[in-house]
Amino acid sequence: MLRNRWVEKMLSILLLLIPGVALAEEVPLNGANTAWILTSTALVLFMSLPGLALFYGGLVRSKNVLSILMQCFAIAGIASILWLLLGYTMAFSEGNSWVGGFSNLLFASIQEETLSGDLPESLFATFQMTFAIITPALIVGAFAERMKFSAVLLFSAIWLIVVYAPVTHWVWGGGWLGEMGLLDFAGGTVVHITAGVAALVAALVLGPRKGFPTTAMPPHNMTMTVTGAGMLWVGWLGFNGGSALAANGDAAMAILVTHISASAGAITWMFYEWKKFGMPTALGTVTGMVAGLGTITPASGFVGPAGALVIGVVAGVVCFNAVQLVKRVWKIDDSLDVFPVHGVGGIIGTLMAGLFASDQLGIFSGQGLAEGMTIPAQLWVQFVGVIATGIYTAIATWLILKVVSMMVGGLRVSSDEETEGLDIVSHEERGYDL
Numbered sequence: 001m002l003r004n005r006w007v008e009k010m011l012s013i014l015l016l017l018i019p020g021v022a023l024a025e026e027v028p029l030n031g032a033n034t035a036w037i038l039t040s041t042a043l044v045l046f047m048s049l050p051g052l053a054l055f056y057g058g059l060v061r062s063k064n065v066l067s068i069l070m071q072c073f074a075i076a077g078i079a080s081i082l083w084l085l086l087g088y089t090m091a092f093s094e095g096n097s098w099v100g101g102f103s104n105l106l107f108a109s110i111q112e113e114t115l116s117g118d119l120p121e122s123l124f125a126t127f128q129m130t131f132a133i134i135t136p137a138l139i140v141g142a143f144a145e146r147m148k149f150s151a152v153l154l155f156s157a158i159w160l161i162v163v164y165a166p167v168t169h170w171v172w173g174g175g176w177l178g179e180m181g182l183l184d185f186a187g188g189t190v191v192h193i194t195a196g197v198a199a200l201v202a203a204l205v206l207g208p209r210k211g212f213p214t215t216a217m218p219p220h221n222m223t224m225t226v227t228g229a230g231m232l233w234v235g236w237l238g239f240n241g242g243s244a245l246a247a248n249g250d251a252a253m254a255i256l257v258t259h260i261s262a263s264a265g266a267i268t269w270m271f272y273e274w275k276k277f278g279m280p281t282a283l284g285t286v287t288g289m290v291a292g293l294g295t296i297t298p299a300s301g302f303v304g305p306a307g308a309l310v311i312g313v314v315a316g317v318v319c320f321n322a323v324q325l326v327k328r329v330w331k332i333d334d335s336l337d338v339f340p341v342h343g344v345g346g347i348i349g350t351l352m353a354g355l356f357a358s359d360q361l362g363i364f365s366g367q368g369l370a371e372g373m374t375i376p377a378q379l380w381v382q383f384v385g386v387i388a389t390g391i392y393t394a395i396a397t398w399l400i401l402k403v404v405s406m407m408v409g410g411l412r413v414s415s416d417e418e419t420e421g422l423d424i425v426s427h428e429e430r431g432y433d434l
Helices: 002-016 019-025 031-059 062-092 121-142 149-172 176-180 188-206 222-244 249-277 282-299 305-329 338-356 375-408 415-420 422-427
Strands: none
Touching (some): 031 121, 149 188, 149 375, 305 338
């Protein structure tokens, strides 16, 4: 007996002296990584509040500005609570290929000392919460100026659970798309395709605003919009750079390529618009910037600066023409261009990630494809991710809108209420009282 105990003690000491075994037992908290993700979490929340709220608020008519700000703020609160209750565990807990399990309801297993990798799991969950906030908030731009506030809240809450959380699990939580090797660094499928496709479906279901497309409905405050756009640009560095989940070269490269693509998208859109319509506009320039940001998002951790430049230029051209197609040809009133900018941008970026991630393209070399992938195989996986995400989002969004419509007695405010404006009708307040 004594001999056995002595052998056990000696084996324990030897195991502790082997670095690989010691590291396998426990990964210590990394202070530098934690500090960076703390910062990134604040930056991503800054994108939503106040960035997206001001960006969208300036784009609508003055009688609806407060309703947009209110919707963005309310969605932030509801999404945060739902993420705590159910969303996080559905997205990131161990489950099956389609959805996570329910072991982490109410963050049940998260304690102060609980780690996710070398980060506090409370921080990882909060960082992911900010993504869950901004994604349904993006959809607001599709039904701006005509949807009941109660319908907005119910739709956003159900959509977060039914669409956002499962798709997040597919891609980042150990689900089937992640297992296939889909490259989506910061949310081309999870954020932009889901929000963009949902926006298109919502615009079709609700129908156009009164007077669309014959009545001009210009932004009421471009100063507000440009200010919000600047906040989005800055916050997006945390959105993409933070998705490295470490303070390292991946994060630095993600920030660099994000900035390059945003710059290229803004300048490309500006010059394209200048040539086509004879004058560059602030609205076009900031929209091109957002297109560049959305398009680089899935590729930001995989491509190099030259690839980012190409992605930004392509985003500026393709998303510009997508806006014209949706508004002028299809005559769909996606009020603030969510689908042509975010949806189309997310699709382009997801596909181009499969090309420019390759380390075999010379000046365009990225960080390498998924393990064992060739460029054609990777492009096929990216295509499957785009199609699966788009189809599931479209069907689920349509069903959710129909259910919500039955619950609240119709999605839209009345014609007279739409004319009066949602600020007074929904909140008995005015955005301006000058």
